Each structure stands twice: as structure tokens, then as C-alpha cells.
Amino acid sequence: MSKTLTFKEKKLRGTITVPGDKSISHRAVMFGSLAKGKTTITNFLAGEDCLSTIEAFEAMGVKITRNNQTVVVESDGIKGLKEPMEPINLGNSGTTARLLMGILSALPYHFTLYGDPSLTKRPMDRITNPLREMGAKIDGRGNGKFLPIAVRGSNLKPIHYNTPMKSAQVKSGVLLAGLLTDGKTTVVEDTKTRDHTENMLKAFGADIAVEGNAVTVNGNQPLSACDIEVPGDISSAAFFLVAAAITQDSEVKIENVGLNPTRTGIIDVLELMDVDISIKEKRTIGGEPIGDIVVKSSKPKAATIEGDIIPRIIDEIPVIALLATQAEGTTIIKDAEELKFKETDRIESVVQTLKALGAEIEPTSDGMIIQGNARLKGAETNSYGDHRIGMMISVASLLIDEKVELNDEQCIAVSYPTFFEDLDKLLQ
Numbered sequence: 001m002s003k004t005l006t007f008k009e010k011k012l013r014g015t016i017t018v019p020g021d022k023s024i025s026h027r028a029v030m031f032g033s034l035a036k037g038k039t040t041i042t043n044f045l046a047g048e049d050c051l052s053t054i055e056a057f058e059a060m061g062v063k064i065t066r067n068n069q070t071v072v073v074e075s076d077g078i079k080g081l082k083e084p085m086e087p088i089n090l091g092n093s094g095t096t097a098r099l100l101m102g103i104l105s106a107l108p109y110h111f112t113l114y115g116d117p118s119l120t121k122r123p124m125d126r127i128t129n130p131l132r133e134m135g136a137k138i139d140g141r142g143n144g145k146f147l148p149i150a151v152r153g154s155n156l157k158p159i160h161y162n163t164p165m166k167s168a169q170v171k172s173g174v175l176l177a178g179l180l181t182d183g184k185t186t187v188v189e190d191t192k193t194r195d196h197t198e199n200m201l202k203a204f205g206a207d208i209a210v211e212g213n214a215v216t217v218n219g220n221q222p223l224s225a226c227d228i229e230v231p232g233d234i235s236s237a238a239f240f241l242v243a244a245a246i247t248q249d250s251e252v253k254i255e256n257v258g259l260n261p262t263r264t265g266i267i268d269v270l271e272l273m274d275v276d277i278s279i280k281e282k283r284t285i286g287g288e289p290i291g292d293i294v295v296k297s298s299k300p301k302a303a304t305i306e307g308d309i310i311p312r313i314i315d316e317i318p319v320i321a322l323l324a325t326q327a328e329g330t331t332i333i334k335d336a337e338e339l340k341f342k343e344t345d346r347i348e349s350v351v352q353t354l355k356a357l358g359a360e361i362e363p364t365s366d367g368m369i370i371q372g373n374a375r376l377k378g379a380e381t382n383s384y385g386d387h388r389i390g391m392m393i394s395v396a397s398l399l400i401d402e403k404v405e406l407n408d409e410q411c412i413a414v415s416y417p418t419f420f421e422d423l424d425k426l427l428q
């Protein structure tokens with residue numbers, strides 16, 4: 001499918017909320033399924049990725065009911081899970097794939113996992129390697145590097161794992177295997193990645209401790225059900241924060257956005273680039289900080305973005321690159337090789353797309369170099385099936401008077417099914 005992006009109005013004004021956080025929604029369904037009792041999840045993200053997680057646990061016999069953004073998970077705990085009759089389709093969701101493999105490796109059943117063409121190309125050895133070290137029986141294409149993958153669950157042994165990846169999915173997958181294994185499993189990371197697994201497992205009663213960048217879970221302790229209120233997804237909000245910054249006469253307020261410090265790198269980058277941004281009404285829901293973010297039209301300046309901030313902005317880099325095309329000066333993004341392993345190779349897809357739209361941008365081995373003050377122009381573009389590229393193009397089109405054709409726009413529903421409705425609410 002394709003969509004013509006010629007918005008008559010080009011400025012954004014008003015207040016919206018964005019849908020629930022994707023990382024937190026996935027985990028709430030997973031941990032609710034592992035816990036005995038009834039878990040009610042409110043403001044759940046009903047995006048396709050999180051629906052894949054629901055379907056995976058339904059296939060294992062968990063009773064999950066959804067009424068719009070409210071999901072109720074009723075489970076008898078780990079012992080109540082059953083062997084699925086059919087292969088499990090993970091759709092487009094890397095988070096479902098990596099976290100689920102950790103859980104399935106420790107359950108006494110056989111599982112076959114597959115995904116869509118994008119997920120089928122993404123590396124799974126980052127999780128199958130440590131799980132195999134724990135004793136997991138995993139086989140798959142490329143010796144378990146790629147889906148489809150078969151898992152024969154077994155008794156695992158705990159592990160002390162110094163992860164070579166800056167990946168919350170790998171950390172979480174290993175911790176979940178450890179959660180279902182006798183003894184203590186520790187994951188140590190060089191750079192801290194998002195910590196929703198640690199926070200939420202604690203809320204479900206797991207015996208888990210965090211010391212600096214090391215997380216230790218004491219396995220085979222029962223979890224008890226826990227209601228979860230999901231904050232708004234800062235990774236979705238990011239598109240409107242940048243849209244307001246780069247269009248004239250704009251002012252946008254996004255309410256109830258999750259402000260977990262492992263996720264707020266976008267706020268730091270916007271401040272660094274001189275965007276007019278403020279945070280209001282900071283509060284806490286369900287153990288996660290939230291607040292309202294206000295952004296006004298700005299005159300951004302270029303920056304060098306590198307190091308420990310990268311995992312805190314990993315999904316926001318496409319829209320940050322767009323912001324950089326409108327900044328004064330040259331922006332350099334480094335240390336972001338992880339971009340290559342997303343729904344697309346996001347170094348390649350961001351550079352190709354912004355180039356097609358008239359930007360001066362070059363790829364590097366671990367990021368990109370972007371010249372500012374670009375006058376973007378109309379083009380026929382493609383999301384390449386990557387939701388974040390689709391949304392980046394949509395925001396870019398606000399700067400362009402000519403026609404921008406976006407092919408394959410439906411993938412945006414993976415993380416933000418109401419993206420165009422929310423954009424319409426703000427456009428004036």
C-alpha cells in the first residue's frame with residue numbers, strides 16, 4: 001500500500017497522548033503469563049508487535065482478553081503453560097523473539113518460531129549463543145543464527161554473562177532463562193540498556209538485584225500477578241517532538257510520556273541541539289517515572305552524538321537524523337552499529353531515504369554524518385517495511401511542499417497504529 005503525504009497544514013499545535021510503551025507492553029504480557037493470578041494491563045500498546053506477544057502466550061494456553069487498551073492475563077503460572085500445537089509466528093517483533101527464546105529454552109516442551117521477512121533476516125545468535133551456554137537445545141537456520149528456529153526446552157544451568165551486545169533484548173532473554181532456572185544468573189553490560197525487565201520483574205515479586213551494570217536473578221522463585229499501567233511511549237512521542245521543533249510556529253504538548261532514564265536520551269539530544277523543550281508534571285506510575293513534554297519551534301544546532309547515550313536513543317536515531325538535516329552545522333552520529341540489526345539496516349535506510357528527500361548525508365561504519373540546513377524536496381519513498389522509517393518520512397514531509405509518496409506505510413502499525421490520526425489532531 002502507499003500513501004501520498006501532502007499535508008496542507010504544516011504546523012503542529014495542541015496536546016495529545018501517545019500510545020503505551022512497546023517495551024513495557026511486551027513485558028507485561030510475558031511476565032503476567034509467567035505469574036500465577038490475574039494481571040490487568042492498562043494503556044497497553046495494541047500495535048502488531050505486542051499482539052504477536054499476546055498470540056505467543058495464547059498458543060501456550062494462557063487466557064488473555066483484550067478490550068482496546070486494557071489487557072487481562074489470567075495464568076496458572078509457569079506450570080500452567082502448555083506445548084503449542086503449531087509454530088509460533090513472531091511477526092516483525094525482535095523483542096518478542098529474543099525475550100521469548102529465553103523463556104521457552106527453560107520450559108519442558110518443543111517450540112518452532114518464525115517471523116516475517118524482516119525478522120527472518122535479523123540475527124538471533126546474539127541470544128541463542130548465551131542460551132546454549134546455559135544448556136539450551138536450539139536449532140535453526142544458519143545453525144541457530146536466523147529464524148525459523150526450533151527450541152526444545154530443558155533444564156538449564158545458571159550463567160554469569162558479560163554481554164558483548166548493547167542490547168536490552170539480549171540482557172532480558174538471558175535473565176528470563178535465569179528466572180526459570182535454579183541458581184543465580186547474572187548479566188553484566190558495558191553500557192546500561194533499558195531496564196524495564198529488571199523493574200517489572202521486581203514488581204512481579206522476582207528475586208532480582210541490580211548493582212551498577214550487573215543484574216542478578218535468583219531462579220525458580222514464584223511470580224505473583226501484578227497490575228501494570230503502561231506509560232506513553234517516548235519512542236513514539238519522539239516523532240512529534242522533532243516535528244514541532246523543525247516546523248514553524250509549532251507548540252506541542254505530549255502528556256503521560258514514560259521518562260525512565262534509560263529511555264530519555266532523546267530529551268538530552270534535543271537539549272544538546274538547542275531545541276526548546278521542557279518537562280512538566282513529573283510523577284510516577286507503576287514504578288516508572290512519567291511526565292508531560294512540551295516542544296516549541298526551534299533553531300536547532302548540530303551535535304556529535306556518541307558513546308553511552310546511544311542505547312538510550314537507539315530507536316530515535318532515524319528521527320534525530322531528520323532533525324540534524326535542519327540544524328545549523330554538521331551532525332555526527334557514532335557508536336551506533338546496532339542500527340544495522342533493526343527492522344532494516346537503519347544506517348542504510350535512513351541515509352538512502354534522507355538522500356532521496358534532498359539531504360546531504362553519508363553513512364559511516366557505525367553511524368552517519370549529516371549536513372544541516374537542508375532544503376528537502378518531494379520524492380517517491382519507501383519505508384522498506386520499517387515503521388520508524390515510515391514515521392520519519394511522514395515527519396519530513398511536513399517540510400516539503402511537493403508530493404512525497406510513501407510506499408509500504410502500513411508497517412507503522414507495528415508500533416503506532418494511530419500515528420496518522422494523532423498527526424492529524426496536531427496539524428493546523
Ligand SMILES: O=C(O)C1=C[C@@H](OP(=O)(O)O)[C@@H](O)[C@H](O)C1
Pocket residue numbers: 022023024094095166167168169170172194314315338
Ligand atoms: O528490549 C526492548 O524492548 C527493546 C530493545 C531495543 O533493542 P535491542 O535490545 O536489540 O537494542 C530496541 O531497539 C527495541 O525497540 C526494544
Ligand SMILES: C=C(OP(=O)(O)O)C(=O)O
Pocket residue numbers: 022049092093094095096315342343388415
Ligand atoms: C527495533 C525495534 O523493535 P524490535 O527489535 O522489537 O523489532 C523498534 O521498535 O524500533
